[in-house]
Structures are given as structure tokens and as C-alpha cells.
Amino acid sequence: MSAQDPRHLYLVDGSSFIFRAYHGLPPLTRPDGTPVNAVYGFATMLYKLLEDSKEADRPSHFAVILDKGSQTFRNGLYPDYKANRSAPPDDLIPQFPIVREAVQAFNLPMIELAGFEADDIIATYATEARKQGFDVTIVSSDKDLMQLIGPGVSMFDSMKNKRLGPTDVFEKFGVPPEKVVDVQALAGDSVDNIPGVPGIGVKTAAQLITEYGSLEELLARAGEIKQPKRRESLLANADLARISLQLVTLKTNMTDIPPLAELAVREIEAGPLLAFLDAQGFKALKAKFATHLGSGAHDHPSEENGAVPAEIRYETVTDLAILDDWIARAQSAGTLSLRTKTTTLNTMRSELVGISLAVEPGQACYIPVGHNNGSAGGGFDFDGASAPVQLSRDTVLDRLRPLLTDPGVLKVGQNIKDDLLILGQYDIEISPLDDSMLISYVLEAGLHGHGLDELAALHLSHKSITLKELQGSGQAQIAFDRVTIDKATQYACEAADMTLRLNRLLKPRLASEKLVTVYETLERPMPHVLTEMERAGIKVDAHVLNRLSNDFATRMAEYEIEIERLAGRPFNVNSPKQLGDILFDEMKLPGGKKGKTGAYTTSADVLEELADAGHDLPARILDYRQIAKLKSTYTDTLQAEINAKTDRIHTSYSLASTTTGRLSSNDPNLQNIPIRTEEGRKIRRAFVAEKGHKLIAADYSQIELRLLAHIAAIPQLQDAFAKGLDIHAMTASEVFGVPIEGMDPAVRRQAKAINFGIIYGISAFGLARQLGVPQREAQTYIANYFERFPGIRDYMDRTKAFARDHGFVTTLFGRRCHIQALREKVPAQRGFGERAAINAPIQGSAADIIRRAMIRMPAALDEAGLKARMLLQVHDELVFEVPENEIDASIPVIRQVMENAAKPVIDLSVPLVVDCGVGDNWDEAH
Template sequence: MISTQDKNEYNDFLKKLAKERAFVFNINSSFSDEKIVGISFCLNGAETFYLPIDKKSLAKLKPIFENRKIEKWGHDLKQSIKLLAQNGINVQSITFDTAIASYLLNPGARNYNLETLASTKLQKDFPLPEKNASSEDLLEYSRQSAMIIWQLKEALLPELEEVNLLKLFKEIELPLLPVLAEIENNGVKINSAILNNASKKVTIILDELAKKIYKMAGEEFNLDSPIQLRKILFEKLGIKTQGLSKGKTGVSTSAGDLQKLKKAHPIAGEMLQYRELAKLNSTYLEALPKLIDKKTGRIHADFNQIVTSTGRLSSSNPNLQNIPTKGEFGKVIREAFIAPAGTKILAADYAHIELRIIASLADDEEMIRAFKNGEDIHSQTASKIWGIDLKDVTPEIRRAAKTINFGVTYGMGAKGLAESAEISITEAREFIQKYFEVYEGVSNFLRETREKAYDLGYVETIFGRKRYLPEIFSPIPMVKAEAERMAINMPIQGTAADIIKMAMIKIHRDLPKVSPRSKIILQVHDELVFEVPEKDLEKVAKLVKDTMEKIIKLKVPIIAEIKVGNSWGELKKQLKV
């Protein structure tokens, strides 16, 4: 351990660190307030050091961490970047993250912690310290962690090169790290009063729904108990169970199965509404105000880079990518995500990005023509499949066509399409057949993608991101069919994820030059949300739109729709830039 009290020893270490070509660092933080208490370093793959941290030592480390000539390596570095940024240190030249490298090599793994990777990649036993471990044991574990990270880097780099993932790693995933760290540090401002008022209204509605359901059932029961609901539906009310799913405990009362029962008895529809509102209330209206940081007045969610197998980002603590978009209270929740005084919320959303990607990947002439002509792809599909003029496409027919567009291109079969579009299985089969006649290129692409998955055991995006599919060789038909759907889904969804990541990286780099006070506050799959000073709206809108639309060239135009408002739920004005 380097002593901060011994000035000679401390300064000698800093001089040594500053001369290194590269080093591993691993931050230790306190559980209570996430303050940096120490940093372990590994140099040359041979020497490890532990440096206790205070404000003075961080100030002396700042020029080293910000030196672009020194490469920094680590494991799952986003949190470290955040903590250092909170202390005024903008880490430069992060050139390796062992967690991200492991994720790219095996995107279906359950976790990428050091203990697991040490075992699988280095054949080393590296258990976590016991809960009551001594400070000496914890210090030694931290130092050894830095050494393990160095060794993992040496093992993982050639693996990335061997499977052609190094370019994706260096040009997309690593540059995204500081972007996500900054988004998390930025947070999003919340008006808790809006949520509290909505929660009171929902509670009243839930009470009324409960009384209505009890009256239909002829007795009171626990509405949150599937077992009690099952007894009411199938024993007391005698509703037939034909066509419903069955689990270990009996007939399912899931949302999908209750949907099937709506015509059989009105209690099913009331239960669906009750569950939806109860979940909305507990997950968002009641929970979000409790998650507001007292210091910043904002919610600081996590955006996870190494979770989904397709390359998409996910969100947690809380999940801000799953905020409802429909219904009265879904809109209210988004209205609680507000812009501070003097600023506006600006949202940029890719329009039909996944369909544009499949049109390009499939080289489908009809779909490419529709996008190039600026036609509404769902209305166009409806017109072709139903054999009607565009002017005769009703909102209902367009909705069904939208379901077909997204469903069929993701491997949805006739049964799934029938349920989603609320049509018969016979009609669904006919529509799928007509769809592939209209979009012959898409049909060929889906077939070829499945064949590639069988030949190679994996599928990939335009940028080389891979998803391995061992399940496609399963003797179990359901497992095999699901793997085929994954094979179709991943190249499309994964490419969309890569495209928006590339746009985020470039916008993050260029935004301070255009509007220093603007910030990215959310990423929701195909949408980026910003907080922008009112005076900079047009400049930022132009930068964001141009970047998102020109970040890659497909065979069809890429369109980013820009909207602004005082809150995320009031994006009424669409800027023309």
C-alpha cells in the first residue's frame, strides 16, 4: 500500500505511474455514499499498488487520468468514470474494459464479474472476500483484482481479434462508456407533485374497480392472488379454460390469457384494467418520487451496456426505458419528466428504423421504393395486402398492417399474428403469404438468415456484433423455434442499437461545441432525450437530426423526428430543421 503520509513514497509512485504506457485501475468506493476510498493499480502485469484516496491525492492523479498518451484498462469501468467525473476528473484513453470485451464474446452469459471471468478465462479461483473480512484481506483482494484485470485483458484481446470484434469494441462500445456515464450523472428532473396527484386518482379508481370485480364475482377475494382469481373464474363463474395456457399450479391467469377471456365474461376485462393500473401505480407513480436524489432533485437511472444479447441498452434503478406511452396515466408519468427553468426537453426519435434496416438488409425493392418515396410504410403494406387504394386504408386496417410489418419480420407465426392483430388464424396465414409475395426480398432475407444461423451457429449485425445460438440445434421444437425467431430478430434490432450508439457518441462529442449547457438525459431504444437551453434549441435540433440521419448510409433514407416541449409528455411542437 502506498502511504499518502510518506511524501517521498507517494510522489515516487505518481512519477512512476505518469511514465507508464498503460495501467489497470480498479476503484474502491464506500457503500453508503459511493465516495472513492481507494484505487488499486497494476503496472506491467507484474506490480500492484493500492492507493488510499482523499481530495489531495485525487487532485494529483487528475493529470495522469486525463493524459491521453497513457492507456487505461479496467473492468466494468462506467461506475469508475462516473465517480471520477464527480470529482472533476475526465478520464481519457480508456482502451480496454474486460467486462465489455467478455460481453461481446459471449453476449448470452448471465454475468461478467471478475470472479466468473477469472475462473472461465484464466482457470483461477478468485472468490469474493467474506463479509467479515479484515481490512488487510480487502486490500489484498483489491490489489489482486487489478492483476486479474491485466491478465484478462491479455487473454481477451486476441479472442476479440480472432472473431473480428475488435473494431466494434474500439469504435462503438468503448467510446460509449463516457457517454453513458455522463447520462447517468446528468439524471432527469422530476416533478413529484404530478406523480403524487396521479397516484391519488389511481388509488380511487382501483378502489372502484375492486368493488366492481367483487360484485361480478359475488364475493371479495385477493385481487393480487392468481390462485384465488383462478377459483373465481373457473370454479365459481364456470368460465371454460379451453385455449388457455397452463402452468405448474394450474390454468394461467396471465394478461394474455385474460385477454382471451374478455368475450367470455366482463370480469376478465376489469381484472386486466385493475392489474395494469395497480402496476403503474406501484412501479411508477409511487416509486419514482422515492428515487429522486435529494442533492440533485433528479433521478439517476443506470443504463446497462452488457445486459441484452442483441446489443440494445437496458435501463434499471429505475427502468426509464419502460415508461408507459399509452393511456391517460402513461402520459401523466411522462409529463412529470420536466425541463428546468430556461430549458426545454428535446426528443429525437428514429422513424421506423428497424423496418428501414430490414429493407436495406433484404434489398427489398418494394419496401425500398416506399421509403424512398416517403410513403407511410404501414398504409402501403395495408394497401398491397388488402388490395385497396391508399385512400381507403382505415386506421384499423393500418394498425393490423403495422402488426404484420413488425410481427412477420420478427418471425411471428400465424397464431401469434392472429392474437396480436385480433384476426382468425386462417386470415393470418393468408396475410403472411400475401406479405411475402409483396415483399419478396424480405422473405428471401429471413430464409437466408435462418440458414446462416444453422451454418455458422450465430447471426450478426452490419457492424459485426454477434449473437450465438446453440439453441437452434435443440431437439426440442419450442426451443428450436424460439432460436429461429432470435436469429431473425437480432441482425435487425442489433443493427438499430449499433446505429443509435454511434449517433450518441458523435452527438456527445459535438454537443459542447454547439451548446455547452445542453445534455443528453435519456436513451430509450430508438429515442434520445435532451435538456436544452431555449436559446439553443434550433442549433441543437439541427446537430442532433443531422447526426442521427447521417451517421450511416442505408439503402433508404434514415429519418429522425425532432420534438420539443416543457416535459417529456408534452412534446407538441416539431421543429423543422
């Protein structure tokens, strides 16, 4: 290298690479059983960095910087420094020395020094390199290194392929890089256990440093601060702030490290690197590296980043020898993507048609086992086609069973719950598993859908084959078993391939965005839990439903007669246009508004307003519509949903369809059966226990109000819940100034409406309508409520501000709920977004808690030797089927699991209370 060549130093934060690799990849072991997933990811990331840097910003000097030991000079300054950090996972610890071997195999300098952190070494080299005229790139996303950014020094986040400069620092800390340590010292850091100044966050710290210039100047003038709490905290914790400054400031003058000249880039020697990869069992990496070492070629895009591979190979498997070869490849890879194809989308009524597997991007196969058509063809009409050549279903499943149940092979799916249900019919229980849909949901709930086609288009710029293209539509639509095998192969292989690529692309983000725990504890276990519930289903008495349908039909006929009498003439009750003409043209009722079609609007809101004003016809129409909906949506439909094989209804739960983590139920939807009316409760009576069993309905009592009391830190509510008081009566007493003893039930109902309305950001208009009072009176109620419980307003303001800054809010357990409406230009839509942001942490935390209970429940019941089965989840309620002789033993176990579901992650300031009811049917148990 000549003297004129640019000098550019790359400093790789090795610890960041190691942990990202570990959390981003599934378990992987080398032939001797040693775990090596972090090593595999580390080697891949390091090689990609080296290759990519050949095209731009080529380094002349390069080093991987590692931590050596957990104790540093900072522990001498502050013994509790990083004291709350947990030890590395057991299967990561043996990989640290192998990572060091990997760095040596790449012929790269590796620097570590006992008593100092890697960040100090990076800071020293960066400072010295700038003095010598180098450009410096720090390869990391660690915020603690942002203090080093400046002229000639930048950071590079290799996972996001993004270079970070002073502008990025200002966006994160609100100050330029040279002031970052002052902000960090004030705000502290719970991860590293840096104390900071209590009550001061990053935003406030940035404002203070911007105003006063430095931490020392701020502390010297702390008495001038106008806000009493902030002033007192700064004065009382000045020494902690100064210690914190020493803790966050990186050393730039270390002497016991090799000189900069020894970091000059050396060529990778093929022999040592390939020997290392071979020893780890990294056959695919070895083959790839062998191809490119010394050739100057670039592996773009790589198989690890989820992009389009160089070769696409989709194969139909109709030979056992070829099937065995794919199985061997999957065993060797340690990971496979799996998709099952069935006769219908109803997994409980379907037969297996075929299975597709992908073992690496672009490499997938389809194994047909249940097609009833020819092997080729261009149309959708296959009547008379010859039976296709395919392996028998039993033979294929017997061959695949060891692979699919192998605990050492990770199975990746997209909504893998459906695959679990289908293969479970053939006594194959898949484990362990990953789900690209759920990973996407954890990362971006609320931003978009999480179906495979949408994710492939969004992240891989790939337009997938649609079911409509494959199966047709309308009367010409065919079942999947009638699709030709060649077309089915393309469709099924593509699905498995895209699933695998999405998993490789999205899963590393869980670690970089600190969402691994959310995925691992709240999402990944759920497919197994819900599979068991959906398989179990719930028994339904068809005779009860039939009687209700007949009763509803009779009542609808009676309502029609009454409605026509009130209208003064016959008309089609189900015609909104005819109804609108009668209400607003003939009867001259107020409030008539025409829509785009020119017809009057007769929505429920319009009719309710007229009914509230004392008009009988709209009131009867509402009664009629309610009964008609119950009949069509429930009593008629539920009879058709009873499975002929089991005499039970098997609803399907969606894990990724809401913003807040709540489950939704469909085919049929059992979560929206109305329970506030007698008619709705009658429908629940059709859901019954098997002979010799009872149903237990376990329901969290006022869980969202309890979580509001905890999250918003409302002392009065916390105290009331702790004492087991009637929370609505207590609220009425606080807001309306009336004693609890002898309270008018109507006053309590008003307080109840306010309590629950506040959670959902109810307006004065909405509350007035709900209570039937003037809007001004409702506004007074809300104002009194906030005056008595000021913490709620603080919580609302704080949450809205956070949501506007970040685009999302979080639950107590770290789930992110993105709120897109906050960016709308229309004020009414933004207002909706703000109300959603206020409610999401509460509703989402409740959803997380019941998920945690559901995940723990099967093991708890099993350990207690009980045969109770969890059948349904409906909002804050779990429904169980329990042998009659185990009722008394089951209820304490159910209560214990549900009431302690937040622990040990969150120690709530209010108790969770679960009400349990027992009965022969769901209504009786509720």
C-alpha cells in the same frame, strides 16, 4: 545436430504477428517518443513461440517472413488487387523497421523480397522443405496459406494455441487443401479485392468444385448449370475467375531467396537481444529474458497471456512514498488496471472508499481513503472499532490525478463507466481507457454474462471473492466502508488484477477475430458518453408523481370493489390462488390449468384470453394489475429515486446486458414506461425541463422497417421510404389489394401489425391473436406478405442458415450476436432462436446506429456552440434538455447527426428520418 535428428522448419508469417501485436496492445512509446506497442507485442510473441517450441516439435530451421512493399507481380495481373486496403496506421509505420531490428536481435533469419508477398516466400520454402524430407509448421492463421497444408505441412495459430490440418481446411472451405484455390477463385475476396464470380460465395463454390473437380472443368461445363443466374454469371465472368485463380495461387518456385540451409536455428545471443530491449525501454521484458536466456527455463504461463503469474503481491498503501512508487511503476508500464470502491453501488449517491491499481499480472495495490473500521477482524460487526490508518482522500486523489489523466497511460477497467462517474465527482476525468467487460461483450455477446467474477472463472479458472463473503448478507450486511482494510485489500486488488489479466487475454482476440472496429467505434467511446448523460440526469416533478400515486390508489380501490362484485364475494385481489379458485372452480370458466404448486395459473396470457372471450372479471383484474404496476414500479418508486442534491433522477445504463447491442436502463428503468396508454403517458409528464429550458425528443421513424428494407433488399419498401410514402398504407395496398386513397384505418392497422410482426418472426397464431381474426386468415395475410415481398423470406432463410452454421449473426457494422437457442433440442426453443436470429441483425443495426449518433452528438453540439445536453436514450429515441433560445438551432444539428449516423461506413438504400418534438415535459415533447 546429427543426421538422425528430425528436421523441422518453422515459417513465421511476420505481418500477422505485427498486426496482431499492434491491435492487441494499447499505445506504448519508448523514451524518445517513438511508438513501440507492436514491437513489444511482436518480441513477446516471438520469444514465447521459441520457448514453447522447445517442449514439442522443436524446429531445426526457423525464419520470419515479411512483406516488402505493397506492389507485387499480382498488381500487374490485376491492377485493382488489394486496391481497397487502407494504409497502415500512422503510429504503426515507424515500427516496421524496429520489428526488423527485433528479428535480428533474436538472431533469426528474416526473409523478404520486393515484388512478391510473404505468402509466396512461405509457399516456396514449404514446398522445397518437403522435397528434402522436412516437416513444416507455418505460424499463421491466414486462410490464404491453407492451400499449403498437406502431408508434413501444418499451420499453427499461436494466439489460439491451435494446430491446423486438413480437417480444419475442410471446415472452413468445404474442400480439401488442394482445392482451396479453386474455391477462392470462384468466391473472390473483398479484403484483397479479388473479383471472383459475382453471386457465388464460399459455400456454393465448394459445392461446385466438389461436383466438377476443378475450376477449369467447371468453366468448361458452365452451360450445364441448371440455375440460370449462376450459369450466366459463370459464363460471363470466366476470365475474371481465371485471373482470380492466378491471384490466389501462391508461388512455389521462387529462386531469389536464401537456400534452406541458411535457415538453420542459431542460439539467441544474450548481449544483442538485451541491448535491443533496453534501447526500446522494455524493462520488464529485459528482466524476464535475462533470467531465462541460456537457462532452458520456460516462462509458463507468461504475463502477457493473462494466465496465473508466478508471484501474487497484493499490498495495502498507507504511506505516500509507497504510493509514489506505485505511480511510478504505472507510468513506466504505460498501462494500469483501475477499480474504485464506494460506500454503495449507486455511483451518484456514493462516496469513495478506496482505489485499487494493478500494473502487471499478480501485482496490485489498494489505497484505502474512506474506511470507518479497524484494520483487521474476522466478523462483520465493527461497532466501536478504532479508526483505521489510511491516507486522506484529497491527498491520494491529488497524487493520482496526473497519472489518471495522463494521455500516455492507458487505464483499464471492468465496467469502467462506474469509475468515471465516481472519480468525476472529484474532478478527475480518466482518459484514455479500455474496458475488459466491453471487449468480452464484443467477442461473445449472447454466450454468457460479462461480469468480472464470471469472466475470471470462465477465462482464468479463478474463483473470485464475492461481495457476500466480504460484506455479509441480509440484516448483517455492511457497507464497503465498514469492511476491514485487510479484507478490502484482498478483494479490491484481486478485482484490479483480474481486470488487467482479462484485458491482456481478451484484447488480442479483437484483431484475430476482426472485431477491432466494432470495439473501437461502438463500445470504447460509450462509457464517456453515458457518464455525461448519467451525471446530467433528468428533472422530475415529485408533485406530479405524488398526485398520480394518489389517483392510482383511488382507482385501484374502485377496481377492487368492482372485482369483488363480479366475483360474488370478497377475496384478496393480489392472491393468484384465490383468483384461480374463483375463475375456474366457482365460475367454471374454461382454460383452467394448474401449475406445479397445484394452484391455477392466472398469468396475463390466461386472463387476456378469457377477457377476449367476453368475461368481465378477468378484464377488470387486468385493469387493476396495470394500475397497480404503474403505481409500484413508477409513481411510488420514482419519487424515492430523486437525488436530494440535484432534484433529478439519474438512471444507470448497462452497456453489456443485451445480445444485440441495445442499452438497458436500471435504477430506475426508464425504458419500459408504457406510452401506449394514457396512464403511461401521464408518468412521462412528470419528467420536465429545467426553468428556461425545453425538452427535445428525437425519435428515429420506423428505423427497423427501414433497415429491413435495406438488409433484405426489398425494392417496394425501399422505393416507398425513398418517396416518403405511408409505409403501412403501402403494405396494406400490396397485401390486401386495396387502393391507398380512402383506405379504411382498420386495414392500415392490420398492415402495421404485420410489418412489425414480421421483424420479430410473428407466427400465424400470434398475428391472429393480435388482430382478432381466425388463425387461418392470419396465415393467409402472412403468405400474401411473403408473396408480395419475396426478399424477406430469402433474408429469413439466409439468416437462419448463417446462424445455424456460425452460431451468431452480424449487424451491418460487424457486431456479432450469438444465438444459443439455435442449438436447443426442443423445437419450440430452436424456433425462438430462429426468430431471434432473424431480428438480431435488424435490431442490432438500429442499436449500432443510435450508438454512433450518441458518440458523435456531444462534439457536434459543442462545435455548433450549443448548450443542449443529451439526457436519455430510450430504444430509438434521444431526449435533450435545451435552452429555450437554442431550440431552433439545436434541432437541425440533432437531426443531421442522427440521420447520418450510419455514414460513412454504410450507405443505406433508404433514408433515415428523425422526428423531433419540443415540450416542457417528456410526454409533450414526444
